Amino acid sequence: MLSQLIKKLPPLLQPCAKLNLEKCSASLENLDHSVDRFDDDLIRVLSGSDYVADQLSRNPRLLDDLLSGADLYTDYPASEYRRRLEQSLAQVDSEELLHSVLRKFRQREMVRIIWRDLTRTTDMRGTTADLSALADACIDQALAWLYSNHCAKWGTPYSVPSEDRPAQPQKLVVLGMGKLGANELNLSSDIDLIFAYPEKGMTQGGRGLANQDFFSRLGQKLIQALDSITADGFVFRTDMRLRPYGASGPLVCSFPAMEEYYQNQGRDWERYAMIKARVVGGDQQAGAELLEMLRPFVYRKYIDFSAFDSLRSMKEMINKEVRRKGLHGNVKLGSGGIREVEFVAQAFQLIRGGRDPRLQQRELLNILPLLPETVGIPEQAATELVDAYTFLRNAEHAIQAVADRQTQELPTDPVGQARIAYSMGFDSWDSFIAELDRQRDRVTGHFADVIAPTEAAPAATDQTSDWLQLWNSELDDTEGEAFFARHGLDDPQQAWKAFSHLKSSRSVQVMQAVGYERLQAVLPKLMDEVAATENSAETLERVFLLIQAVIRRSSYLVLLAENPGAMKQLVRLCSASAWFSETLAKQPVLLDELIDQRSLYSPPSKEALQSDLRQQLLRIPEEDEEQLMDTLRYFKSAHALIVAASDITGVLPLMKVSDYLTWLAEVILEVVLEIAWRQLSEKHGVPLKAPGVPCDPDFIIVGYGKMGGIELSYGSDLDLVFVHDADASLYTQGNKPIANSVFFTRLGQKIIHILNTFTTGGHLYEVDMRLRPSGNSGLLVSSLKAFSEYQEKEAWTWEHQALVRARVITGSESLRQRFEAVRADILMQPREHGALAEEVVKMREKMREHLGTSEKEAGELFNLKQDRGGIVDIEFIVQFSALAYSHQYPELIEFTDNIRILDAMEHTGVMSADDAETLREAYKKYRSVGHRQVLQNRTGPVSASELEDCRDAVIRIWNSQLKL
Template identity: 45%
Template sequence: MQIANIPASLMSIGHKHWQRLLETYPQEEWLVALQSTVLPVFCLSDFVAKSCQQDISILQFLHLENGLVSATPDYAQLLAAELEAVTDESEMHRALRRFRRRHMVRLAWLDLTNAQCIDASLSQVSKLANTLIDKAGDWCYQHLASRYGIPMADGVEQPLLVLGMGKLGGEELNFSSDIDLIFCYPELGETQGGRRTLENQQFFTKVGQKLITALNQVTSDGQVFRVDMRLRPFGESGPLVMHFSALEDYYQEQGREWERYAMVKARIINPVAPFADELKAILRPFVFRRYMDFSAIEALRNMKRLISQEVRRRQLTDNIKLGGGGIREVEFIVQAFQLIRGGREAALQHPGVFAVLDELKARQWLSAEDVDSLGRSYRFLRKAEHHLQQFNDEQTQTLPTDEVGRQRLCLTMGFNHYQDFCSQLEQHMQSIHGQFMELIGDESEPCPDEQVNELSDLWCLPLTDDEALALLAKFLDEPAAHSFWHALSGFIDDMRNRAMGTRGRESLDKLMPWVLSACLKDNPAPSVVLQRLFGVLKAVCRRTAYLDLLLENPGALAQLVRLCSASPWIAEQIGRFPILLDELLNPQHLYQLAPLDGYYNELRQFLLRIPEQDLEARMEAMRQFKLSQQLKIAAADVTGVLPVMKVSDHLTFLAEALIKQVVLDAWQQMTERYGLPAGVQLPDLGFGVIAYGKLGGIELGYGSDLDLVFVHNCDSQQDTDGDKAIESRQFYIKLAQRIMHLFNTKTASGQLYETDLRLRPAGNSGLLVCHINGFAEYQLQEAWTWEHQALTRSRFVFGDEALAARFLQIRQDVLCLPRDKQKLAEDVRQMREKMREHLQAGQGFDLKQGSGGIADIEFLTQYWVLSESHRQPNLCYWSDNVRILASLEHHQVISSQWAEALTTAYLAFRDSGHRCVLDGKAAVDESGQFEALREQVREIWQQTLG
């Protein structure tokens, strides 16, 4: 290149570099003679100039008596000689970097002065990279083998095989490219002959780590290559090194289309690899299908779609690699033929673009004119790319916006004016894009939702933390963005490791941008909502129908986000039982609750589709009904449609409907087997269910179990009237067992309810079901005070009218017994202290068991009912605390002030505990907000029970 052709602005840069060189090495008088040769290159490349300033031996290496060294060196021989005497790791790092710098300067010099064609430049950069990787790997292997021994399997030494991916694999590496690698080894085993034995996996992991450090670490001598290992199985979360069998299992069972696309350009870096053929045999079936695989076209379209997103997100309008008609589109055209026909045509399995283009031309799969046009355009773009990177050893494919960069590009590409270069570039890119659209084309229109488009990049592209946070800065402040990205990146890693199938991954990839967008809309804590949604998505990721449901029904997705935002308990329920997603399809239906007395009719309608003989299906259906109705109640709850008292009413009536159906189903099953018990006149069953605790008090919560007691009124000792007759009272025991089985058996949708029968006469040692007269006798003669306390919260919830009336009379008789108030107070106080000792949570205010909490209020009402009902029988009419307190006030057992204080505290504690359940927390308050209410309860307790 003649100095006369170089613009003054570039000459000024070159002179500054030259002067700095002379100032750095004033004693090197031989430099003066090289000025006319060196100065033009210093004008064109800061990288070359700074490298020579850092290491004058580079110029001595390049400029011998006969001028620039242009013949291709034997890189392997030269580097082996330099590493032969190196024993220290830092020395090895230094040698690699100096070697790389020296030879990259040489290649840049040849390219910038147009002393070699782009084909030769690509080939030499690739050969240099091969040598640096291979020799560094050998050094690390030998260095570790001297300590741990040689890795062996069945008496055969095991090598580390390095797969070069991308342009390195195709031997068309960029000048300043990073390198994509995958490490593997043949077989499991262990090292032999060292001071310490390691498993082969451990040994090769250490080798891989040292090799990455040798290449990737930035030192005072620079860097050899940026190393990217994300293309390995399972990505960043996968093992660094895999043995052949694990590699084969992964690609057969979990390999994805983009990995297949990437593997087209895979090449074994090791020059001598005894297991190379075996490794190729493992990878070949995954990459190249035996049949004509036109599905590859859609896979490439998807890849191109992702690239278009990246171009749009980063506003890469002048990118000659990723833009329309850029370098990547040529590679797509070539790889489309490879993926479609490569299984049948071995010649197409070559990883290099030029070799495959020649093959396409020879076989006339592309016309000679088209191949020649693609080849010319590709070489033009690759040469421009190399020059852009050689100016300052930067990995860039973006056209310069500054005048210096444009002048350099014009000079090296042979143009007088930058506009002339741009015109030529546009022609080449239009030619490439035309062929790309003709072959692959049909690129889907981007989603009309701009926010979803941007968030698609967040999910689909391998962004760095800085890139992701910059994108999220449009939607969130810095702390929230960090939290959101931390949650999302963890989920991305998790999903990468899950076996989902191709269709499942495609559906998830389409859905996730919408999920992210929904989380960011009107949510005060988007990262929290996102975490809750992940539980749901993990549960359904293998069930493509649910992913499609959310994708095709934006309203359902919006409802899911709304409910998960309101309650982690709801999110957990949907995650455990994905069938609940069906309830989100119709928002109006979701918030339209059954009337309190309508749950049983709804349940009967729900069960009509299932034959009565299909017991398992009916059990599962009842559980699904409970879950779906519970979700509706929760949805109405968290959105403020229902107050907490009404929530408990709905949960209680839902439970009663299911109790009724369970008893009837159990009765049907029992009578079909044993016949009717003696004395039964249908529709009466001679059987009843008594509810205690929260169900008895109409205060059921979402996670509440059922405290039940079963009674019958069968006085006969005769057998049932069936073919397999049993004693009639034995029938009722078996009926109770069957009821418990229907409640407690776990199906796909879990248990119907957890049931507790310990409040029956004689507790766990008593029969599961007792005669109503036995129940009366026990309550009147044997029951403890605490059992009478429990009776205040009891109700008859299912059974014959005669049994119900008999139970109410027994309950009235027992509760109205005259009692010694002092003895009663002592019993109540002792039971309360025992309960608190065993059940109270350690930290904060336990809303139920803590001093001044719910249990204290319940014990007070129970005490007043038991102590005063002999005077005022109407006190024992109600079973729920709020109405008991109102009744106590009405009959002047307690003052209006006490009734109001206890009712206010009781409702406040219940409401808070209820929210804790929905928030997935223990029912404990640490805020201190209830101190005044607690103090009032404690004061009343002290005055009443001392």
């Protein structure tokens, strides 16, 4: 009978159905069932799910158990999962057994849920409700067992008593976010959780722990119970990065800390996330109080139209990821996908939810039908969105049912395609795709109506048609140059050469028809913009460099054609900067940044950078290092481009440009340290600062040079030094312990690896470690004690000069304070001025000899940095003064940037006000010229006469200050 049913399947599916039937043959022996439809359903499920076949193969009694209890064809009441799991856990007496029972329970119920979904015994909402209830039960029951276990070991946590209230027992509250919070979990979803507890206090009746420590340990154990992979698999992949401060924040927060965070620091995307927050485990009553406490953050009392911009920005970020990673076949993130339906509903929830309590619901399919009445969208639009969402979620489940993998990507192989089409009830892949496209087109249209109106294209001109005529004509050089002359190009010969080079290029000649049409659509508008610039021929060369780079990825041509504002900005910025055009040519994905002109010319604050990066990293699996590295590289390039746009157009002065580029590096270093620390500590455990005292992490990254002096430019490398403050003789706490010294060395190596490694997105920063104690021959990571001893006994004067510009970038706050104390002790040592000046001058002359302009060219050229009277002379004057006088005037070493040290020199009388102002202005002028050179991709010296007045003034002050 079963073999006959297999023959009725589409030919491509028959082999995999037969293989899966053979896998679970033991499950079918002596099977006693009386369900008429069972055989048909069995073949449908085995055709659609290798996961079910694998589970039935591993546990031959599972199918009989499900059938004998009628579970496959019976709806569970809401509390059934909790009841069943509670019974299974009643005799559990160890964490190991807890893990095993949870995983086997999940396997049984997942087989049931997939069976019911693929056979349409239940609908999509039934599937998501079952999955969410299963997750709720696993979280809550595991937490209950672990809480009792922890209380027995550490005591029961209590609040601090007050005059009017005795101490109250405390329990953990687990908030489910995202799809779990909305009871919309999918077949292979991870679960987003936030842990909180009501009040600070101490445990009673045990060893005595602060509540924060108790609940942190409890939370870690709960994550292990759900997320860790054992011989029985896992329960749910668990993601904690939606908590306050993300991965860098505490695992558990008290209610007051939660409220303070969201009131003072909560971002728009966190409002969006909090819409779906629900108590899924622990103290339900306390959890309800917490959500009520946070409600004003989510739902404004007024009609909040700013939500449109926030959601539009979030969607544009997703669109960038879709374009960058090629996610067009993703039913969740691709155009017209699940995420766009969610955004339509949640836009109105954020806008009007504070005024209309009906919109304060979590489940999307409860919200969409309310929109015609509450916000006035057409009934047909709401109906179409409901239908599309249901179809897309069913497709998502069909994709994930195959192997219990967390993916929303449509398969590209014929068998996989046939499998999804069959599971979705279609007789072919083409008919399924036709319906999928129809549904996604509807979603895209409604999304655009609500959130993303497109820019209007400018009207065509006579000149526009001229450009197309030129492109389609065969002109010789004389005719081509004459054409460009008539159209106002400043160098017709150069322009014609660039134009004909693109037209005759191999990449254009082999373009497919669709790409060629897109090129012709964008070319006339692009040429109009280029012709209007002052340096039009040069601009044309730069813009065509980019066109050449994207010619095989013509979606970027569509981006320019459909966003006239972005095209205008592209031409404007390429006209002003060769660096800008070459950067875009190397990374065309950065074209996305040109779309939003508001952000293009408004570089974010450091806090906004931190929030943006945290948000981008939020959905990346922590173990996927390659994707983490690519995201960091894109983030750096995109924000450097934004700063450059503001720099080129004069929106930002030089000093602010350096500030932003330095903040960008700081934010990236913070995250890189977190990633490296997490990866190593997960493998080896946390190093111990002292016996029984874990590090916090007692590690810092110190920036020297331009990084320390807050003076980074485009393409600057990072001069870094790594310092730790743990006992080198101790070992890490973990399954694979290693010596602290080895741990911190590997930590440094991992940080450098993440920063230096080239990927498709380039590299983050070149890292220079030569300023560490003993330079390249020294240890990669020094203890604070070794660093201090080296600086005290062995360091050269030039190393103390470098220390003037050293500052802690990220890491342990307590170690930062100790490092700053060591730095101050070294720099404030009294020094004999004559001997110090002699050493500084000797080092400076040696540098000029090796790095400055040769004697032959000295009269014609000027090296901004190394020649006499240049940047390094100013820096050496500042460093000499800090070393010579800081024992009298500690304010000379308070800051690490040259401008503020010069301010301190003026205020203390170390230098006259006139001389200090002269050096400040010369320093800024030199750096400004250097900046302009970078943006025009020019290297090397400038004309000797260009900055002669500045040079003479600096030389005069050098001779005066160092008494030469």
